[in-house]
Amino acid sequence: MTELNNSINELKNVAQFIAHKLEEMILTGELAPGQHLIQTDIATQFGVSRLPVRDALKILEKRELAVTQPRRGVIVRPLNLQEVSDLYELRRLLESHAFTRSVRNLTEQDIADVEAILQRQESFSMGQFIQILDLDEQFHIKLCSRCENEEIKSSLVKIWSRIRVLRSLERDWDDWNKNSVKSHRGILAAIRAQDYKKARQLLEEGIDRAENKITASVKAVIALSAQSDLTKSAHN
Template sequence: MALNLARGLEPRSEGLVDALREAILTGRYAPGTRLVQEELAEAFGMSRIPLREALRRLEGEGLVVITPNRGAIVRPLAPKDIVDLYELRLALESLALRRAAERFADLRAATKQRHAQARQAIAARNLTALFRLDRDFHADIAAASDNAHLVAALGAQWSQIMRVMHAYFQAGDYPVDTWDDHEAIADAVAHGEAELAVERMSAHLTGSRDRILATLRESAAR
């Protein structure tokens, strides 16, 4: 009975959903990629039954599109999707910021720490770490809203955006001033200045969105 703890005790499909989601979010399965059941089942070392269940789960999350009798693909994302997603996201983040500012949530220390870690990650060209640090900031704000459904909605939105970024970004593309923006937003929240925080978030997201759109156009042109 060696390492049965990691996998042996829980159903196969449990870890599988996370593994598949991770692979889709990190772009290992890029938008539009066909997900052939037997290949995946082989790759993850199980039969097609739990695999199919995992695909249905991800279909429900909006990460996968399943067409009857024709199989599953990673949900494609058009430029219009990016625009729509960011529009939606600003509304969600604004709500989160207002709720966080109401209770004077103080994320300044954590944000500052992430800023330092980000410098290291940039030096090391560690794109994955940068994404994670970025996500953590926004997740902290969402959590500070104390609204589980808002957290879920923001999480779903982040997943979609993340897929494009991982698919088309290089380490150099990551905007340097991200972390300054974050600190400015955390400051406003800590002082209870919700509308200032929202304004800063709006600028932050617009910049981020336009950079993604530009990168997407570049990739399409090549």
């Protein structure tokens, strides 16, 4: 409860605090895709009434991390291979466009910020995978920050919140982070050399690689859960 009161000042209200916590629990796998999010349980778990929990679930739904089934409740958004490719096609389209618009407007300070993000990314290792996710996201968002289109930027932020969930399924974080850093270094170098065409190409290649990796992870997890469903029904 003290932790709640402390953190509540950073966020605006209880609902946002709970939504944030639930998102963390989704990222850590504590809440699995498809799992029911039961209002009363969450309410007692956090020691609040059901109302802010309902609000929190609506926040998750707005961010498309959860799905509401009317009169049946809310579940964590289930995994879906089609969704991965659809989401990545959308991301490629938007980010590539935004990057092109933004890259010429990046200031010295922006470049320095990106460099700082990249250096922090280099210093992290496996254990802190949520931070790794955040830094990767920050890198890409920062590069698009000067695209001068708030709609596209907010669309990208929404897409990233979903990509984070998919990425959290990744196993080999060390390898993943190494490749990410390498790709980011290349992009940053191309930007510094003002070779924007090459930068964009590297960016798109990175997005494609990420899609392939995530597709593999999601496939593996779906296969695994299908298998456990089989064993479960075999036990019955």
